[in-house]
Amino acid sequence: MKQTIFSRIDSVSPRIRSIAASIGAKPELGNEEYFAFETLTTALAEFGFRVEPHTLGLPTAFIAELDSGRPGPVVAFLAEYDALPDIGHACGHHLICSMSVAAAVGLAEAIQQFGGKIRVYGTPAEETKGAKVLMAEAGLFRDCSFALMAHPYYAYERSGSSMAMDALRFEYRGRSAHAAANPEDGVNALDAVIQLFNGINALRQQTASDARIHGVITNGGKAPNVIPDYACADFYVRAATRAYTNELVEKVKRCAEGAALATGCSLEVSNYEFSYDELRTNETLSDAFTSALVELGVPESAIQTGNDHGSLDLGNVSLQCPAAHPYVQVVDQKYLLHSIEFRDAAMTDRAFDGMLLGAKALAAAAYDCASSPEKLKAIRDEFEREVLRR
Numbered sequence: 001m002k003q004t005i006f007s008r009i010d011s012v013s014p015r016i017r018s019i020a021a022s023i024g025a026k027p028e029l030g031n032e033e034y035f036a037f038e039t040l041t042t043a044l045a046e047f048g049f050r051v052e053p054h055t056l057g058l059p060t061a062f063i064a065e066l067d068s069g070r071p072g073p074v075v076a077f078l079a080e081y082d083a084l085p086d087i088g089h090a091c092g093h094h095l096i097c098s099m100s101v102a103a104a105v106g107l108a109e110a111i112q113q114f115g116g117k118i119r120v121y122g123t124p125a126e127e128t129k130g131a132k133v134l135m136a137e138a139g140l141f142r143d144c145s146f147a148l149m150a151h152p153y154y155a156y157e158r159s160g161s162s163m164a165m166d167a168l169r170f171e172y173r174g175r176s177a178h179a180a181a182n183p184e185d186g187v188n189a190l191d192a193v194i195q196l197f198n199g200i201n202a203l204r205q206q207t208a209s210d211a212r213i214h215g216v217i218t219n220g221g222k223a224p225n226v227i228p229d230y231a232c233a234d235f236y237v238r239a240a241t242r243a244y245t246n247e248l249v250e251k252v253k254r255c256a257e258g259a260a261l262a263t264g265c266s267l268e269v270s271n272y273e274f275s276y277d278e279l280r281t282n283e284t285l286s287d288a289f290t291s292a293l294v295e296l297g298v299p300e301s302a303i304q305t306g307n308d309h310g311s312l313d314l315g316n317v318s319l320q321c322p323a324a325h326p327y328v329q330v331v332d333q334k335y336l337l338h339s340i341e342f343r344d345a346a347m348t349d350r351a352f353d354g355m356l357l358g359a360k361a362l363a364a365a366a367y368d369c370a371s372s373p374e375k376l377k378a379i380r381d382e383f384e385r386e387v388l389r390r
Contacts, residue, residue, distance in 0.1 A: 002367060005106045005360070005367060008105065008106045009106040015043065016102045016356065019043060019097075019098045020097075021352075023039060023089070023097065027084075027089050028082065028083055029083060029085060029125075029128075030124055030127055030128045031058065031125045032082075036060070037059075040079060040081065040120075041053060044064040045064075047104075049104070052064070055135065056131075056140075061123065061135075064104075064119065066104070066117065070112075070115035072370070073115075076119045076121060076144040077101075077103050077119070077366075078120075078317070079122050079149070080097060081097040087340055090337065090340065090343035092151070092337070092351075095352075095354075098359075099149075099150055099328075099358045102359035103359045106359065116370065121135065121140075121141075123313070130313025132313035132314060133275070133276065136317050141320040141321045144320075145370065146282065146323065146379055148365065150328045150362055151309075152327070152355065153327035153331075154332075154342075158326055159289070159306050159324040159325045160306020160307050161280075162312040163210070164244075165310075166245060166249050167235070167271055167272050167275070168269060168271060169233075169269070169272040170256045171231075171270075172263070172265040173230055173267075174266075175227075178225065179225045186229075187229070187263065187265055188228060189221075189263075190231045192265040193259070200252060203251055203252065208240075210239055211248055212238040213248070213252060234272060256269060276311045276315050276316060277318075277319055278318075280387050281306065282322035282383055284369075285324040285365070286324040290303055291365070292364035292368065295364065296357060296360055296361055296364070302329075306326070309337075319387055322380065328361070330355060331346065
């Protein structure tokens with residue numbers, strides 16, 4: 001059956017390459033991916049999937065489903081397709097969505113064997129306000145037997161971990177005054193932001209080694225001779241677990257409150273992006289993907305141990321159903337994600353070849369798991385042990 005799956009992916013590969021190339025050439029920011037949405041949903045409908053557009057009222061989200069009409073597992077493939085400001089698809093999301101579509105189409109050949117459903121979740125805005133967060137909150141993954149996606153990279157890498165994250169905005173308001181003529185009448189909002197940075201810098205000495213706190217000043221005043229009455233800083237607070245992230249966020253907020261008290265400013269704290277939970281890889285599912293890569297000719301020695309690559313909204317999904325997020329090699333140079341070099345290399349035939357191999361590995365891993373009651377039980381048992389009971 002797996003040879004049938006691979007042959008099906010080969011047969012649709014010209015269409016998949018065209019999808020990747022067209023989305024890659026027309027980068028769109030999160031929640032504005034109208035071209036990608038239309039391209040993907042049109043293709044999935046033509047491949048026989050029933051498409052539910054605008055999931056949860058999000059204009060560029062969707063769920064596409066192929067139902068065997070028989071009881072069985074629910075297999076989820078996740079598609080991302082938002083680009084980065086200024087540098088376009090430098091994270092390779094045009095390859096991610098195309099890979100998931102190809103995997104779903106390939107697996108469709110086998111669905112009558114194991115029953116159940118195949119779903120492709122179109123998840124906008126991973127780089128900012130990831131739709132997977134809202135979908136997870138709405139319980140849209142709870143009936144999934146497992147969820148898979150693969151990320152393009154310069155190497156093969158097992159699914160690892162990601163950091164929980166909160167995006168905090170600190171806005172200080174003071175009182176403007178002439179900085180030379182009557183500075184005593186001013187309340188300097190920029191001073192409050194500077195004290196916030198100083199407080200956080202001191203806090204870092206007392207944080208766990210897996211924590212990260214980093215920020216920028218987005219507004220610090222307009223002219224040096226005017227005491228700023230408004231200043232703003234945006235921070236990411238990250239840690240290995242949601243529990244420690246929450247603890248750290250409270251400490252950072254106390255630094256902010258201390259800066260307001262010291263300077264006499266008022267303070268407003270808000271979340272300017274969605275909060276991401278940590279990715280908890282299902283190792284049984286991850287092993288299945290690694291085995292599929294080896295079966296497709298990738299030397300096991302070339303598959304690295306998974307590393308932490310920041311924060312992912314897939315983390316929220318992994319707390320709702322078993323999930324894995326491996327990396328597949330699509331470039332031959334060590335081009336870093338979010339770089340112009342990776343963006344350009346991810347639009348070559350070499351990258352599209354890697355994308356299609358990744359699609360075959362996704363489909364093969366899904367088949368091995370969905371067609372085996374023993375593996376499905378092992379995946380679920382691990383999920384209950386490592387996620388639900390922790």
